[in-house]
Every structure is written in C-alpha cells, then in structure tokens.
Amino acid sequence: xxxxxxxxxxxxxxxxxxxxxxxxxxxxxxxxxxxxxxxxxxxxxxxxxxxxxxxxxxxxxxxxxxxxxxxxxxxxxxxxxx
Numbered sequence: 004x005x006x007x008x009x010x011x012x013x014x015x016x017x018x019x020x021x022x023x024x025x026x027x028x029x030x031x032x033x034x035x036x037x038x039x040x041x042x043x044x045x046x047x048x049x050x051x052x053x054x055x056x057x058x059x060x061x062x063x064x065x066x067x068x069x070x071x072x073x074x075x076x077x078x079x080x081x082x083x084x085x
Contacts, residue, residue, distance in 0.1 A: 008016050041047055049057060058064065 038047065
C-alpha cells in the first residue's frame with residue numbers, strides 16, 4: 004500500500020502534476036498547429052488597415068468609442084464644463 008502525501012509519499016501527486024502539465028502542453032502545441040494550417044487556407048486575422056471600422060462593417064454599430072456617455076452618477080467632462 005502506498006503512503007499518502009502527508010506521510011512522505013508524493014509519487015501520486017507528482018504523476019498527476021506531470022499529467023496536467025503534459026496535457027496543457029499537448030493542447031497548446033496542437034492548437035498552434037491547427038491555427039497555422041487554418042491560416043494557410045484562409046486568413047484568420049485582419050490587417051492594421053482593416054481594423055478601423057471593423058465593428059461598423061460587420062455589426063452595424065460601434066463597439067467602443069472615445070466619446071462614450073458618462074457612467075451613472077458621474078457627469079462627463081463636457082457636461083461639467085458647460
């Protein structure tokens with residue numbers, strides 16, 4: 004019978020940690036390989052020139068703007084000055 008971690012037997016824990024690290028590494032390598040294959044077939048990213056206005060072109064609305072309305076209870080700088 005094997006001893007538990009408290010009694011000096013860390014073999015099972017070491018095996019579980021090694022399995023977890025190995026699984027994460029395997030998943031990372033396969034994900035990167037699949038992305039490279041897919042990117043070779045069809046681009047999976049847009050260029051810098053195409054980034055501007057992408058939300059409006061695909062969604063029909065602006066997802067982030069610099070002149071967003073003030074949060075609840077906090078007046079905007081334009082409202083405070085005017």
